[in-house]
Amino acid sequence: MGDGEIFLRGARWRTRRALARGPAWSPRCDGHEGSNSQVIEIRNLSKRFGSRLALDDVSFVVEAGRVTAFLGPNGAGKTTTMRVLLGLDFADSGQALIDGRRFVDLEAPILSVGALLDARHAHPGRSAFAHLRALALTHGLPQSRVEDVLYDVGLSEVAGKRVGGFSLG
Structure with missing residues (x-):
């Protein structure tokens, strides 16, 4: 993103x-x-x-x-x-x-909003999957949620790609 x-x-x-x-x-x-x-x-x-x-x-x-x-x-x-x-x-x-x-005022913001305003906040050596998995683990969300989100936004095929290799445009 x-x-x-x-x-x-x-x-x-x-x-x-x-x-x-x-x-x-x-x-x-x-x-x-x-x-x-x-x-x-x-x-x-x-x-x-x-x-x-x-x-x-x-x-x-x-x-x-x-x-x-x-x-x-x-x-x-x-x-x-x-x-x-x-x-x-x-x-x-x-x-x-x-x-x-x-x-x-949202009850559980992590369950309703996801945002990445600056890609520098994602470790460039981590894969998209690993980045989202770390967020899920720290918020008590299951790994299946990571897979669903990657699929929902059309990134399943590049889930293993390092974030540092993504285009920012």
Whole structure:
């Protein structure tokens, strides 16, 4: 995953087991487990770093069941928006919500949101599988969940490849 990408499990991606009973893999979500059709909502988000305005009244909605890209040039505010959404930075004003709640208010965030904002935080010598397995082990998740996630995002065939060899583009 490159800068500014996010995968939300709350949109109920089809697992390997479900696919054994249904059609071939597709990056489309099947629907949403919660009652809110808006998986991500950014409302009037503003953020300054000193005198530099990083976000200026940003608003958008990502609906369940939609594959959505977040694009823009360097310095456009993509990473800052994602950091605010994930509770890593605080906005000066506005809201960043996942399923209608702030990230810090989610009951078990590791079960509903997965994000890698900077590939430097994954050990380049570890495989994709080993990286996710380490995360799963530290959060009490079974190894089968790692396999499901790799399949869900279309990376099963490269699960053994070192993260340092992945393209960041």
